[in-house]
Amino acid sequence: MPHLIVEYSSNLEGFPEAHALDALNATIIASGQVQYEQDLKSRTIRTEQFVIGNDPTALRGFVHAELRLLAGRTPEVKRDLSERIAAVLRELTPHPEGMLVQLSVDIVDMDRAAYYKGTL
Amino acid sequence: MPHLIVEYSSNLEGFPEAHALDALNATIIASGQVQYEQDLKSRTIRTEQFVIGNDPTALRGFVHAELRLLAGRTPEVKRDLSERIAAVLRELTPHPEGMLVQLSVDIVDMDRAAYYKGTL
Amino acid sequence: MPHLIVEYSSNLEGFPEAHALDALNATIIASGQVQYEQDLKSRTIRTEQFVIGNDPTALRGFVHAELRLLAGRTPEVKRDLSERIAAVLRELTPHPEGMLVQLSVDIVDMDRAAYYKGTL
Numbered sequence: 636m637p638h639l640i641v642e643y644s645s646n647l648e649g650f651p652e653a654h655a656l657d658a659l660n661a662t663i664i665a666s667g668q669v670q671y672e673q674d675l676k677s678r679t680i681r682t683e684q685f686v687i688g689n690d691p692t693a694l695r696g697f698v699h700a701e702l703r704l705l706a707g708r709t710p711e712v713k714r715d716l717s718e719r720i721a722a723v724l725r726e727l728t729p730h731p732e733g734m735l736v737q738l739s740v741d742i743v744d745m746d747r748a749a750y751y752k753g754t755l
Numbered sequence: 756m757p758h759l760i761v762e763y764s765s766n767l768e769g770f771p772e773a774h775a776l777d778a779l780n781a782t783i784i785a786s787g788q789v790q791y792e793q794d795l796k797s798r799t800i801r802t803e804q805f806v807i808g809n810d811p812t813a814l815r816g817f818v819h820a821e822l823r824l825l826a827g828r829t830p831e832v833k834r835d836l837s838e839r840i841a842a843v844l845r846e847l848t849p850h851p852e853g854m855l856v857q858l859s860v861d862i863v864d865m866d867r868a869a870y871y872k873g874t875l
Numbered sequence: 876m877p878h879l880i881v882e883y884s885s886n887l888e889g890f891p892e893a894h895a896l897d898a899l900n901a902t903i904i905a906s907g908q909v910q911y912e913q914d915l916k917s918r919t920i921r922t923e924q925f926v927i928g929n930d931p932t933a934l935r936g937f938v939h940a941e942l943r944l945l946a947g948r949t950p951e952v953k954r955d956l957s958e959r960i961a962a963v964l965r966e967l968t969p970h971p972e973g974m975l976v977q978l979s980v981d982i983v984d985m986d987r988a989a990y991y992k993g994t995l
Contacts, residue, residue, distance in 0.1 A: 636859065638819065638859075642918075644918075652804045653804065653806065656804070656805070656806035657806055657809070657811075660806055660808065660809045661809050664808070664809050671808075672808040672809050672810065673807060673808040673810070673813065673815065673855065673857075674808070674857075675807065675808055675809075676805065676807050676817045676819065676857065676859075677805060677806050677807070678762075678764075678802045678804060678805040678806075679804045679805075682918045684892045684893065684896070684918060684919045685896070685916065685917060685918040685919075686893065686896035686897055686900050686917050686918075687913060687915065687916050687917070688900060688904070688911075688912040688913040688914070688915055689897070689900045689901050689904050689912050689915075690912065690913070691897075693913065695913065697916045699878065699916065703861070710986075710988040710989065713986065713988065713989035714988060714989050714991075716989070717989050717990065717991040718991060720991070721991040721993060725993070725995065728995060730995045735913065735994060736994060736995035737913070737914075737916065737992075737993075737994055737995075738991075738992070738993045738994065738995060739876065739878075739916075739990065739991060739992050739993075740989075740990065740991035741943070741985050741986070741989070741990055742986055742989035742990070743985075743986070744986070745861050745863075746830075746833065746861070746862055746863070746864070748830040748833065748834060749830060749833035749834050749836070749837050749860075749861070749862035750837065750859065750860065750861055750862075751834075751837040751838060751840070751841040751858075751859060751860035752857070752858070752859050753841060753845070753857075753858045753859075754855060754856060754857055754858065755845065755848060755850045755856035755858060756979065758939065758979075772924045773924065773926065776924070776925070776926035777926055777929070777931075780926055780928065780929045781929050784928070784929055791928075792928040792929050792930065793927060793928040793930070793933070793935065793975065793977075794928070794977075795927065795928055795929075796925065796927050796937045796939065796977065796979075797925060797926050797927070798882075798884075798922045798924060798925040798926075799924045799925075823981070865981050865983075866950075866953065866981070866982055866983070866984070868950040868953065868954060869950060869953035869954050869956070869957050869980075869981070869982035870957065870979065870980065870981055870982070871954075871957040871958060871960070871961040871978075871979060871980035872977075872978070872979050873961060873965070873977075873978045873979075874975060874976060874977055874978065875965065875968060875970045875975075875976035875977075875978060
């Protein structure tokens with residue numbers, strides 16, 4: 636059931652989309668928080684049009700991951716998941732010279748009562 | 756005021772984007788949960804880069820809908836909406852032979868106090 | 876830490892993506908709600924496939940902004956932010972003749988305990 640969305644700014648040339656998703660899925664599944672490995676659905680979004688802050692002279696990029704889980708995890712479990720995801724992204728995200736690259740991870744609760752899940 | 760976002764993996768070749776949005780809007784409006792039909796703003800996102808689980812030999816796809824509503828609906832109303840949306844997607848989503856296609860629907864509350872709404 | 880995502884329907888030809896993000900960032904930073912200007916990460920999404928309501932004869936478009944902030948702001952602060960964002964979008968969004976263009980702003984809380992933030 637979890638969904639992972641990884642967004643990154645297009646100035647992070649060579650961001651290894653497929654490799655990053657493979658590594659993130661392996662890490663998240665290894666956490667024990669995904670009941671069936673096939674439930675974890677992960678994707679990347681490359682953001683072409685972005686502005687970071689308000690200093691046009693600064694060279695800046697970002698990578699941001701959002702993990703959506705059914706509600707019910709403890710704050711500790713969520714914090715652990717966000718740190719695991721961040722560790723993978725820190726290792727795999729390109730770091731162009733002179734660029735400030737911000738890395739963030741958000742853990743989002745999904746409404747357990749309303750969520751629908753099935754297969755075709 | 757509601758927003759509907761339908762994401763699908765690009766291996767669901769021939770996903771009928773426009774037809775699915777028409778059918779979803781008709782279904783959601785027929786539920787009686789949208790005050791003015793014009794308020795329902797729906798769109799699709801075709802996801803090119805995705806990884807589902809951690810078994811590279813498995814053939815997998817997904818379609819995921821997120822309906823964002825101003826907070827205040829009961830869990831029963833939300834559950835009914837997610838099932839209506841799922842029924843439409845189950846009917847219209849292509850099912851390539853041998854592929855496990857996951858279907859999910861998430862109903863998201865928007866903050867009523869902070870939400871801004873207007874027209875040009 | 877805040878994230879701003881501005882989506883607009885592709886029939887709003889000439890939507891000034893870069894200019895709008897510059898103006899929105901200036902406005903949001905001027906509100907005093909962003910600790911460091913570099914923390915505000917803003918981007919646009921141009922939506923090609925959309926359906927608004929269920930009247931195919933009507934000419935309709937939309938622009939929708941989502942501001943994600945760490946939880947803790949008062950409803951008044953959030954309302955003020957959504958109105959500031961709306962004012963900028965109202966000024967800068969193209970208004971094709973005869974089109975009903977809907978404008979909306981959603982302020983989303985991010986989970987402070989789980990959120991990860993760092994730099995490369």
